Amino acid sequence: MRSAQISGPQERTPRLAPRWSPTTRRNFRLGMLFIAPWTIGFLAFTLYPMLASLYFSFTDYRFRGTSQWIGLANYLQLFRDRLFWTALGNTAYMVVVGVPILLVFSFVCAVLLNLKVRGQSFYRVVYFLPSIVPVVASTMLWLWILNPNSGILNSFLGIFGLHGPNWFHDPAWSKPALILMGLWGTGSTIIIYLSGLQDVPVSLLEAAELDGASWLQRLWHVTIPMVSPITLFNLITGVIGMFQYFSQAYVFGAAVTTMGNAIGAPLNSTLFYSVYLYQNGFIFLKMGYASAMAWILFFIILGCTVLLLRFTESITYYAV
Amino acid sequence: MANRRLLTLIAVALAIALLLPACRGAKPQEEKVLRVWITWGDNPAQLQALFNRYGEAHNLHVEVTAPVEQERILTALSGSNPPDILVLSGGDLVKSYAKQGLVEPLNKWIEATGIDLKDIFEAPLNQCNANGTYLCLPWGTDIYALFWNKDLFEAAGLDPERPPQTMEELVEFADRLTIRNPDGTLAQIGFIPDFSWSHLDLYARMFGGFWYNEDGTELTLNSQPMIDAMLWEQQFYTRYGPDNVLAFASALGGYMSPDQGFYAGRVAMMVDGEWQVGPNFIPHFRPELNYGVAPFPPPAAHLERAGTAVVQGTVALIPSGVKDKEAAARLLAWMMSPEIVAEEMVANSNLPTSRTAAQDPRFAQIPNFDVFLKLMGHPNAKYIITTPISMEVNERLGQIEEQVLHTGADPVPLLNEAQAELAPLLKQALGQ
Numbered sequence: 142m143r144s145a146q147i148s149g150p151q152e153r154t155p156r157l158a159p160r161w162s163p164t165t166r167r168n169f170r171l172g173m174l175f176i177a178p179w180t181i182g183f184l185a186f187t188l189y190p191m192l193a194s195l196y197f198s199f200t201d202y203r204f205r206g207t208s209q210w211i212g213l214a215n216y217l218q219l220f221r222d223r224l225f226w227t228a229l230g231n232t233a234y235m236v237v238v239g240v241p242i243l244l245v246f247s248f249v250c251a252v253l254l255n256l257k258v259r260g261q262s263f264y265r266v267v268y269f270l271p272s273i274v275p276v277v278a279s280t281m282l283w284l285w286i287l288n289p290n291s292g293i294l295n296s297f298l299g300i301f302g303l304h305g306p307n308w309f310h311d312p313a314w315s316k317p318a319l320i321l322m323g324l325w326g327t328g329s330t331i332i333i334y335l336s337g338l339q340d341v342p343v344s345l346l347e348a349a350e351l352d353g354a355s356w357l358q359r360l361w362h363v364t365i366p367m368v369s370p371i372t373l374f375n376l377i378t379g380v381i382g383m384f385q386y387f388s389q390a391y392v393f394g395a396a397v398t399t400m401g402n403a404i405g406a407p408l409n410s411t412l413f414y415s416v417y418l419y420q421n422g423f424i425f426l427k428m429g430y431a432s433a434m435a436w437i438l439f440f441i442i443l444g445c446t447v448l449l450l451r452f453t454e455s456i457t458y459y460a461v
Numbered sequence: 462m463a464n465r466r467l468l469t470l471i472a473v474a475l476a477i478a479l480l481l482p483a484c485r486g487a488k489p490q491e492e493k494v495l496r497v498w499i500t501w502g503d504n505p506a507q508l509q510a511l512f513n514r515y516g517e518a519h520n521l522h523v524e525v526t527a528p529v530e531q532e533r534i535l536t537a538l539s540g541s542n543p544p545d546i547l548v549l550s551g552g553d554l555v556k557s558y559a560k561q562g563l564v565e566p567l568n569k570w571i572e573a574t575g576i577d578l579k580d581i582f583e584a585p586l587n588q589c590n591a592n593g594t595y596l597c598l599p600w601g602t603d604i605y606a607l608f609w610n611k612d613l614f615e616a617a618g619l620d621p622e623r624p625p626q627t628m629e630e631l632v633e634f635a636d637r638l639t640i641r642n643p644d645g646t647l648a649q650i651g652f653i654p655d656f657s658w659s660h661l662d663l664y665a666r667m668f669g670g671f672w673y674n675e676d677g678t679e680l681t682l683n684s685q686p687m688i689d690a691m692l693w694e695q696q697f698y699t700r701y702g703p704d705n706v707l708a709f710a711s712a713l714g715g716y717m718s719p720d721q722g723f724y725a726g727r728v729a730m731m732v733d734g735e736w737q738v739g740p741n742f743i744p745h746f747r748p749e750l751n752y753g754v755a756p757f758p759p760p761a762a763h764l765e766r767a768g769t770a771v772v773q774g775t776v777a778l779i780p781s782g783v784k785d786k787e788a789a790a791r792l793l794a795w796m797m798s799p800e801i802v803a804e805e806m807v808a809n810s811n812l813p814t815s816r817t818a819a820q821d822p823r824f825a826q827i828p829n830f831d832v833f834l835k836l837m838g839h840p841n842a843k844y845i846i847t848t849p850i851s852m853e854v855n856e857r858l859g860q861i862e863e864q865v866l867h868t869g870a871d872p873v874p875l876l877n878e879a880q881a882e883l884a885p886l887l888k889q890a891l892g893q
Contacts, residue, residue: 204539205562290712310707
């Protein structure tokens with residue numbers, strides 16, 4: 142059959158049955174061999190666990206023994222779970238409020254770090270350094286800064302006669318505290334913005350200047366549109382990162398709770414999606430339920446990314 | 462062609478490099494290794510030294526890993542090579558693990574190795590008992606009692622040698638021991654009910670109940686003792702203002718630091734465990750602290766509940782995936798021997814679970830330790846009741862307690878709601 146396909150009329154249409162030369166074939170084999178470590182790693186440690194978790198999400202998972210197929214029960218239970226919605230709401234807050242704040246802050250920092258002033262490299266290092274501090278260490282540090290009674294932030298506010306909030310125990314202030322903490326570690330976003338800013342053609346800025354545009358007008362009409370692909374990239378990675386927000390919230394909850402229930406304190410205000418997922422999987426041992434949560438999160442992130450790409454298409458300017 | 466030779470050479474070199482360690486590992490007569498995982502890690506070197514004694518006596522090596530994280534435990538328990546013995550800081554998770562088939566029932570091993578259950582105090586042993594099946598054995602035990610600062614008592618005009626005798630008197634004393642700053646904030650507080658963590662189990666027991674019935678088959682979250690316990694706790698916050706108490710508590714030093722609220726003389730009374738009187742805590746951080754320890758007082762209407770304490774503590778189990786269960790059981794039997802229990806508990810100032818070990822004269826040398834020893838042997842000593850959904854129930858209770866204490870919420874509707882949601886889960890988990 143195979144020989145019949147190769148011979149005959151199809152032989153004259155190389156588009157349908159391409160024939161590789163021995164060199165191409167050897168190169169292909171060699172290439173496959175070189176990427177084999179990655180391919181094997183991907184199949185064994187990414188694709189297989191992903192597909193396994195999809196299967197587990199339809200089961201009452203057993204750590205040892207046979208998991209029982211329960212169809213959509215985990216998914217249906219999730220929609221009835223009050224804490225699932227709390228966690229989703231808290232995460233949405235961080236995405237909708239936190240990500241834009243972090244982006245604007247990073248952009249402003251990048252613009253300042255792009256100015257031609259003395260000691261600029263020093264400032265760049267200073268702004269980047271916090272992002273290489275381990276998350277747990279930086280969160281512990283911020284717990285000192287945010288301490289409602291003895292922290293330097295509330296002491297600073299006190300200088301102006303302001304009574305600082307109880308960042309630890311007031312559920313209205315715990316998420317803003319985490320966003321504030323996040324501002325400190327935006328070094329990588331700043332660097333990406335900075336590289337984008339340095340790619341803005343000087344000719345365009347000079348032309349605008351000659352036309353009498355002020356610094357602010359040049360920023361608004363030239364710089365911001367020119368870095369819009371960078372903004373889109375930072376926005377998408379920021380949204381994905383925020384949906385998976387975990388370590389800071391976990392450490393924060395453990396530090397501020399007095400009840401021994403480290404997760405979500407105060408009053409479930411820091412119960413984020415990934416934190417609740419972890420709690421279900423590793424503390425309540427409901428791995429099937431946690432897998433269902435993971436897949437819902439996957440589709441939420443996928444949906445958000447597609448929507449962001451679609452809606453920003455018309456306002457993102459690609460110079461090439 | 463030269464490139465190809467080079468590639469072959471690199472591939473051969475890599476293969477040799479990968480194979481070498483494997484060859485080195487295949488010694489003809491390898492020493493047997495038993496692995497012990499322990500979830501706390503205050504003093505791993507001391508634990509390793511203790512287990513080395515077993516290794517030396519039996520010509521094998523006992524490898525101690527401490528501390529171990531929860532995720533690692535789960536992966537190991539469900540994998541093909543779990544540790545031979547797992548020691549947990551509490552029994553909360555044991556029944557959840559057992560429900561997942563991760564725990565080896567110990568009854569036949571207890572019999573085979575001659576572990577004397579009669580020598581183990583009843584209260585800590587009961588936390589491992591699931592309808593007659595022993596899922597674990599208690600190694601060390603913790604009990605909570607009331608600590609009071611004698612200097613602060615004196616300064617407040619109270620008898621420094623007389624702690625409160627009832628829960629009502631404790632509230633009264635706390636009031637006298639609380640000092641406000643001119644701006645209304647707190648400078649010193651008499652008592653914080655959830656300092657340094659929740660003690661709801663103790664308070665609920667004092668009011669005559671718990672969040673499960675005695676055999677752990679029913680949830681009793683909205684029972685009267687639970688409501689009474691939460692309301693009793695709540696008053697300490699409502700009297701001084703939840704925001705004031707929370708802000709005050711936030712400024713207190715870390716648990717293991719000289720600035721810990723009680724050590725620093727800012728909290729006059731606290732509920733805490735027996736380890737506080739041992740070498741690693743009060744004598745280490747504030748050796749000069751003038752304090753006393755007494756059993757937590759009962760409510761005035763139920764003085765017969767004096768001596769009530771909730772016993773919980775470290776438990777040791779054999780994972781079901783262990784291949785040489787006999788060797789693991791022998792090691793467990795050694796761990797449970799009075800001599801080793803005494804050795805370990807003296808080193809860390811924890812309560813021994815063995816009655817024989819409790820007679821060890823070294824315990825008597827630790828000041829105030831006798832208070833805890835008496836509490837453990839007291840007829841009113843209660844064990845912590847656990848179920849396969851303990852973690853979910855504990856988490857939910859923590860959330861409710863937080864709402865009741867920190868926001869002044871009414872506990873009744875919250876407990877009713879939790880009862881309605883969690884009771885069917887327990888029935889399902891117990892297969893009822």
